[in-house]
Amino acid sequence: ANDLGQWLFALFIAIALTAASRAGTHLRADFFARSLGARTRRWVAAAGAAFIALPWSIFVMMVYGRDAWRSLLVLERFPETNNPGYFFIKLAVIALAALVAAQALVDLSAAVRDPEDESA
Template sequence: MRWLFAAAAALILPLVVLLFAQWPLRDVVQAGSRQANDAAQILFALVMAVGVAAAGRAGTHLRAPRGDANAPWRRWTVLVLVGPWAAYLLWSSAPTVWQSLLQQERFAETLNPGYFLVRLALWLLAALALVQAFLDAMSPRPAR
């Protein structure tokens, strides 16, 4: 999963450029700001979907416990809490995500292609959270 985290990290600079470019595009050029916003939404969804899993892997997000983070009961608790949520999210969103993918759904306001990628990022987020929780629960306790 390291290559996936690196690929998502590489998307941060283009995301920042697109977000920064919206104001000059809207006020100076008077064109292209909505396209920049749509592209930024896609990049943001993908970066966040992968970023949550990367933070979990590094133990740096809000669920990072204090004390002994590698206690077996803590790792299994995360799986018990995250697993059902991720599985439900994958199952309940399946029809809409699949339909969006088949239709190559567009952004409603601009009709630019790519909104289906935002919906696909939802699946990516849930799948990576589930995989990460499972890997954490199954990993042997590190030696001190």
């Protein structure tokens, strides 16, 4: 039961973090951003996406992708209990990185598409 809980939690976190970021409810330094104008906030978010989120998510996918793929191919089991499903946790890492990369691209395109719009 604990093993099932671990991989369900890993999948939940991979999806929930990205959904929270997409909805604008993820924790962030709002005390700093409140003093900025809408356009500046959008460009700060775009810079964070371009220089932090996107490079790190690509790095994680490149470095960890092979290990996750091998784990999936052999349907890796939990080492302590030999229960199936350990590969789900490794796939959740890749899913999280892919979702972060996708969100970073959305943030970048929003900033580039209409940089003069003050309504955001």
